[in-house]
Amino acid sequence: MTNPAALVFDAYGTLFDVHAVVERCEMFWPGKGAQLSQLWRAKQLEWTWQRSLMRRYAPFSQLTRDALGYACEALALSCDEARAAALMDEYRRLALYPDVADALASLHAGGRGLAILTNGSPDMIAPLVAHHGLESLFDAVLSVDELKIYKPAPEVYRLAAKRLGVASNAIGFVSSNCWDALGAKAFGFRVWWINRGAAPLDRLGFAPDGLLAGLGELPAALPE
């Protein structure tokens, strides 16, 4: 395998920990934070797929807000506008996973082209990247929002190849979301799946080129 010309990263769940909202949820609803965060994330994702298939796209910020409302209703938790706004705000400053900053700095210092390809709409992803001061590391922060369809539709991955001006098989794609990694693989990228939770591989007819337990392992795992 030759050295990828560019590395493209998923954002939510890969660089940024979507469950970093648990602490604030726990403050609002003691004992319910983890369960709320799990259901919130699950519905947010389900609706990306369902709305894409229905051809009824709505931006990720709306889906995220809607999914919070659903999850609170399902768990019988009262969520007023102030709490919802506070939690949506958390989503714009989600913590980086501990090994991410060093890995990105190392890859960037090595002269690699780096980009983000995310479901997140610009109103969510831009403040998040800025919050962590990561703008200078990335050549591009690409959102599905301009296509109005979510991952793992092939046109999403095609957007990255086109914008970066790099052939598909020269792009290394990195995601912790197995279905996203395999969607990228189906499209033609070389793929590293960051499997932090030691989950089974999704059965989608494809396998990643590499499997890592954390993003910190990526610099050493790349071919010379």
Add this chain to the structure above:
Amino acid sequence: MTNPAALVFDAYGTLFDVHAVVERCEMFWPGKGAQLSQLWRAKQLEWTWQRSLMRRYAPFSQLTRDALGYACEALALSCDEARAAALMDEYRRLALYPDVADALASLHAGGRGLAILTNGSPDMIAPLVAHHGLESLFDAVLSVDELKIYKPAPEVYRLAAKRLGVASNAIGFVSSNCWDALGAKAFGFRVWWINRGAAPLDRLGFAPDGLLAGLGELPAALPE
């Protein structure tokens, strides 16, 4: 609202109880039946959406078998071929929900055209309908398999309108899967959502025309 010219039913979760497999799961893996059944169903559905978006369709029977393997792996349950075959067999004789047989018989006796529109591939749905002796009640048992894309893609609902030769707004669609009901509503059917578990409404930009706690309520809920 005028009387629908035809009623189209979802199968899995609406007529047939997908969690009827719990008993057999429990026999194989005591204490794990409910958890296994939940994860099995969740992955089966996720992959219908993801594979549709990836344009990598595989039949529902394969997804169901694959999802069983995934769920067993995730829960560290050993599943040999004999157990897998026994569980797949259960899927071909899933129990009807208790109120289904009477409701269908009543609707059929009233002279309504009835059909099934299902994600299930013919190798799964045909034996299941036959097992319960329901063939004579339905004018058609339609599967997404001929389209190679899953619900809630609009072409799936279009297939039913076309095959039954009935205008979309004259079809009454009945599903317990909220996202399926709303996908059908987005397409243009009149929709009854059977909400047996008192779940919140999915936020997909649409609402059902009617909401029932069970299929037994449907005959009385239909307009004259």
